Amino acid sequence: MTALLPAGAGAVEPVFSWSGGGGVLRLGTRTSPLAMVQARGVAARLEELASVRVEVIGIQTAGDRHRGHLGELGGKGAFMREIDRALLTGRVDVAVHCLKDVPGDVPRPDGLVFAAYVERDDTADVMLFPMASKVQCMAGLAPGALVGTSAVRRRAQLGKIRPDLRVEYLRGNVNSRLGRLDAGEEFDAIVLARASLERLGIDRAGEALDIIPAVGAGVLAVDCRRVDPDIVELVRLLDDGDTRRCVSAERTMLHGLQGHCNSPIAGHARLERDGQLSLRAMVFTRDGSEFVHSHEWSPPDKGEDLGAYVAGDLLRKGARDLIGGIPH
Numbered sequence: 016m017t018a019l020l021p022a023g024a025g026a027v028e029p030v031f032s033w034s035g036g037g038g039v040l041r042l043g044t045r046t047s048p049l050a051m052v053q054a055r056g057v058a059a060r061l062e063e064l065a066s067v068r069v070e071v072i073g074i075q076t077a078g079d080r081h082r083g084h085l086g087e088l089g090g091k092g093a094f095m096r097e098i099d100r101a102l103l104t105g106r107v108d109v110a111v112h113c114l115k116d117v118p119g120d121v122p123r124p125d126g127l128v129f130a131a132y133v134e135r136d137d138t139a140d141v142m143l144f145p146m147a148s149k150v151q152c153m154a155g156l157a158p159g160a161l162v163g164t165s166a167v168r169r170r171a172q173l174g175k176i177r178p179d180l181r182v183e184y185l186r187g188n189v190n191s192r193l194g195r196l197d198a199g200e201e202f203d204a205i206v207l208a209r210a211s212l213e214r215l216g217i218d219r220a221g222e223a224l225d226i227i228p229a230v231g232a233g234v235l236a237v238d239c240r241r242v243d244p245d246i247v248e249l250v251r252l253l254d255d256g257d258t259r260r261c262v263s264a265e266r267t268m269l270h271g272l273q274g275h276c277n278s279p280i281a282g283h284a285r286l287e288r289d290g291q292l293s294l295r296a297m298v299f300t301r302d303g304s305e306f307v308h309s310h311e312w313s314p315p316d317k318g319e320d321l322g323a324y325v326a327g328d329l330l331r332k333g334a335r336d337l338i339g340g341i342p343h
């Protein structure tokens with residue numbers, strides 16, 4: 016079949032065509048080892064589901080090239096623009112993103128649709144210690160110990176639990192962060208997503224932190240062009256309904272708060288044993304010394320209403336002042 020890009024889907028020519036069944040589907044993602052391993056997992060599942068060969072194509076993004084603070088590039092969107100463009104121009108047919116890295120304050124391009132939210136992995140944030148260090152738990156860290164993380168959400172929540180720790184900006188791929196940690200010269204601990212360790216096959220336990228996860232944590236989102244019904248239908252087979260319900264609540268909340276990439280916002284939805292959907296969320300100052308909190312429930316298919324309600328609740332409690340006090 017041949018599908019054309021809709022008018023207005025960027026200033027690009029409608030060039031895409033896909034010969035469904037027996038064809039090769041090109042799947043784009045970032046070039047980091049984590050992104051590539053995630054993409055290969057999605058590719059393998061698509062190949063199981065249909066008689067299609069999936070070719071994984073690594074796309075270097077501005078966020079990967081830039082070594083400094085992500086705020087200088089306008090935030091996490093720096094990981095998306097090139098991949099969106101590759102999809103809109105037909106260079107790739109599907110794209111895999113960590114939903115956590117998809118900004119909530121800028122609309123997605125009209126022509127694209129997240130046809131699948133893959134069943135959620137572990138959402139825990141874990142603290143890791145240098146392999147050779149005697150200290151292997153947060154309680155063992157001395158006052159003033161140095162913790163590496165790039166996420167303002169983690170920084171704020173660490174500040175709330177252990178205001179005596181120093182936190183320094185640390186980014187880069189997971190292996191290079193672990194390498195710097197184990198070199199033992201800079202950090203007493205770092206914080207990473209457990210899902211990223213598991214996906215990379217890194218067998219390191221760490222200490223799970225009792226903090227609220229990021230919106231979209233542990234969820235892979237598979238992006239398609241709306242005008243490719245065959246591909247949308249295929250990718251839809253990877254969609255997990257419960258994950259989609261949770262994501263709908265979390266992302267609607269994030270959008271309602273209009274938080275920018277550097278906003279310390281935490282939000283986590285889950286399906287409770289009684290069948291209700293719950294959403295727990297917090298907004299902090301940068302150091303975690305002030306915060307607002309909300310925790311509400313809804314029927315499982317009312318995720319958007321729940322997210323909008325929790326965002327409104329947080330705003331009523333003063334979230335705007337907390338977010339507004341932090342530069343991009």
Ligand SMILES: NCc1[nH]cc(CCC(=O)O)c1CC(=O)O
Binds near residue numbers: 113208211
């Ligand atoms: N910002 C980086 C990022 N984005 C998504 C993940 C992997 C885990 C997930 O999908 O939540 C990671 C790595 C990390 O935080 O350690």
